[in-house]
Amino acid sequence: MTSFFTAAPSYCSRFGVAVLLVVLADFLFYGQPAAITVFLFALLVAAAVVAVHPAAFSDGRVWLKPAALLVALLPLAENVSALSVAIALAALVVFVLSLSGRLRHRIARIAGQIVLFWLAAPFRFANDFIRWRKTARRFGxxxxxxxxxxxxxxxxxxxxxxxxxxxxxxxxxxxxxxxxDLMKLLDLIQLARIAFWLFVLAGVWAFLRPRLPRFRLRTPRPNHPPADAQPAAVPDRHVVEDIVFGKAAILRALVVFNILFALQTGLDATYLWGGVALPDGLSYAAYAHRGAYPLIVTALLAAGFVLAALRPGSETSGDPVIRRLVYAWVAQNIMLVISSILRLDLYVGIYALTYWRIAAFVWMVLVAAGLVLIIARIALGKSNEWLLSANLLTLSAMLYACCFINFAATIANYNVDHSFEMTGQGIPLDAWYLRSLGPGAFAALDRFFDHQGKTPAAGAVRELEGLRASDEDWYRTVQQNWRAWSFRDWRLLRYLDSKGSLVLPQPPQPSLPGR
Incomplete structure (x- = not known):
C-alpha cells in the first residue's frame, strides 16, 4: 500500500501540471500564429520541469542549467523555424535529463540519449497510465x-x-x-482540437516524467564442446583480410590515392585558381556545377577510409610513413572541399542563390571541419568517440548560428544585387521566386522596384509590385496578433514603418473659410 500511495501524488501532481500546460498550449497555439509563443511555452515547460523536480535545487550550480537552456532557446525569440524548434527540443531534453540525474557526460552519448528520448516520448504517457492503473488495481x-x-x-x-x-x-x-450556449460549447469539442490536446499532453508528459527506454540483451548460453572434441579448423579468412586490408595494402592504397588526388588538385589549381582557359565547349559554370557535389562525396569516402585504416591501436596507426601519407591525403581532401566551395560560388554567381545552394555551402564547411578533426584525432591519438563528439559539437554550433541568419533576406539581397537588371550582367531576376521567400524578401524587392521605376521596363513589374503591397497588408494583419511577434518580425516592421513614413506624402492642410 505504501508504494502506491507515495507514487499516486507524484502522478497526480504531474498530471495536473500537464493539463495546465495543455490549456496554455490551446490558448497560445490552436488556431493562432506561432512565433514568440513557442519561446514562451518552452519557458513554461522548463519552469514546470523545475517545479516537479524540487530536489534539483540542492545543487549549488543549479542556475547554470536554466541559463544554458535560455541561451539555447534564444533562436526561438529571433525567429521560429524548423531548425530553431529542433535546437530548442534538444536543449529541453538535455535540461530535463540533467535535472533528473540521467544525463551522461560525453556528447556522443548525450546525442544518443536525445534520440532515444524522442523515440520513446510518444508512448511515455500511455505507458505510465497503464502502469499506474496496474499498481492501483494491485493495491486496491x-x-x-x-x-x-x-x-x-x-x-x-x-x-x-x-x-x-x-x-x-x-x-x-x-x-x-x-x-x-450549450451548442457553442459543443462546437469547441472538435476532433482536431482533441487530437491537439492529446499531442501536447503526450509531449509535455515526456518532459515531466523523463525516462529512457531500457534494452535488455539476452546473454547466450555457453555451448561447451565435448572434452575430446578438437577445435574446428579456422578457414583462411583472416589471412585474406590481412593481405587485402593489411598494412601493405593500405600503404599502396594511400600512395595511389595521393597521386590521383594530386592530379585533381592540380587541375583545380590550373582552371579555378589560375584562370587558365577551359577546353572548347566547356564553360566555367558547367565545370563548377559538375564538380561541386561529387567532390564532397569523394571527401566523405576518403574520411571513411581513413577512419577504417587508422583505427586506434592498430598496426597501421603507428606506422610513421602511413601517418604522413594520411596527413597529405586528408590535406588534399581539404583542398578539394575548398575547391568545391569555389565551384559552387562560381555557379551561384551565374545562376543566383537558393536555399539548397546555401545548404550546400554549410555542408561543405562542415565536411572541411570534419576532415580537420580527423587529422586532430590521428595526431592526438584520440578515439573515434572523441571524433564523433567533436563533430556533433561543431554541427550544433553551426546550426545554432544559422538560426540567427535571415536566409530569405540573404538570398533576396544577393539575387537582386547580382541580377541583370541591377548590374547589366548575369541572368534576369526571378522576382516571383523572391516573392515566394516571404516577408524576408520585402526589402530586396523594394530596392528592385525602386530601380525598375527609373527604367523604361517599369510596366513589366507593376503586377508584382501590386502583389507586394497586398503581401505587406496580409503581413501587417498577422502581426497585429501578439502571438506572431518575434525579434526578426519586429525589425522588419520597423523597416516597413520607416519606409512608409518616407514615401507617403503629407495630407494637405484644409484651408479656413474666408482666407
Missing amino acids: GRRIRLAAIAVWVMPLTLGAVFLALFGAANPVIDYWLSLI
Whole structure:
C-alpha cells in the first residue's frame, strides 16, 4: 500500500501540471500564429520541469542549467523555424535529463540519449497510465477511485435539479442560464482540437516524467564442446583480410590515392585558381556545377577510409610513413572541399542563390571541419568517440548560428544585387521566386522596384509590385496578433514603418473659410 500511495501524488501532481500546460498550449497555439509563443511555452515547460523536480535545487550550480537552456532557446525569440524548434527540443531534453540525474557526460552519448528520448516520448504517457492503473488495481486503489466518483453522483444530480428549479423561480438566474450556449460549447469539442490536446499532453508528459527506454540483451548460453572434441579448423579468412586490408595494402592504397588526388588538385589549381582557359565547349559554370557535389562525396569516402585504416591501436596507426601519407591525403581532401566551395560560388554567381545552394555551402564547411578533426584525432591519438563528439559539437554550433541568419533576406539581397537588371550582367531576376521567400524578401524587392521605376521596363513589374503591397497588408494583419511577434518580425516592421513614413506624402492642410 505504501508504494502506491507515495507514487499516486507524484502522478497526480504531474498530471495536473500537464493539463495546465495543455490549456496554455490551446490558448497560445490552436488556431493562432506561432512565433514568440513557442519561446514562451518552452519557458513554461522548463519552469514546470523545475517545479516537479524540487530536489534539483540542492545543487549549488543549479542556475547554470536554466541559463544554458535560455541561451539555447534564444533562436526561438529571433525567429521560429524548423531548425530553431529542433535546437530548442534538444536543449529541453538535455535540461530535463540533467535535472533528473540521467544525463551522461560525453556528447556522443548525450546525442544518443536525445534520440532515444524522442523515440520513446510518444508512448511515455500511455505507458505510465497503464502502469499506474496496474499498481492501483494491485493495491486496491480501483475501489477507492470508484467510490470517490460515486459519491459525487447524488450531489451533482440534485444540484442540477435545484438549479433548474431556481431558474424557473428566479428571473435573474434564468437570465444567467440563458447566456450558456450549450451548442457553442459543443462546437469547441472538435476532433482536431482533441487530437491537439492529446499531442501536447503526450509531449509535455515526456518532459515531466523523463525516462529512457531500457534494452535488455539476452546473454547466450555457453555451448561447451565435448572434452575430446578438437577445435574446428579456422578457414583462411583472416589471412585474406590481412593481405587485402593489411598494412601493405593500405600503404599502396594511400600512395595511389595521393597521386590521383594530386592530379585533381592540380587541375583545380590550373582552371579555378589560375584562370587558365577551359577546353572548347566547356564553360566555367558547367565545370563548377559538375564538380561541386561529387567532390564532397569523394571527401566523405576518403574520411571513411581513413577512419577504417587508422583505427586506434592498430598496426597501421603507428606506422610513421602511413601517418604522413594520411596527413597529405586528408590535406588534399581539404583542398578539394575548398575547391568545391569555389565551384559552387562560381555557379551561384551565374545562376543566383537558393536555399539548397546555401545548404550546400554549410555542408561543405562542415565536411572541411570534419576532415580537420580527423587529422586532430590521428595526431592526438584520440578515439573515434572523441571524433564523433567533436563533430556533433561543431554541427550544433553551426546550426545554432544559422538560426540567427535571415536566409530569405540573404538570398533576396544577393539575387537582386547580382541580377541583370541591377548590374547589366548575369541572368534576369526571378522576382516571383523572391516573392515566394516571404516577408524576408520585402526589402530586396523594394530596392528592385525602386530601380525598375527609373527604367523604361517599369510596366513589366507593376503586377508584382501590386502583389507586394497586398503581401505587406496580409503581413501587417498577422502581426497585429501578439502571438506572431518575434525579434526578426519586429525589425522588419520597423523597416516597413520607416519606409512608409518616407514615401507617403503629407495630407494637405484644409484651408479656413474666408482666407
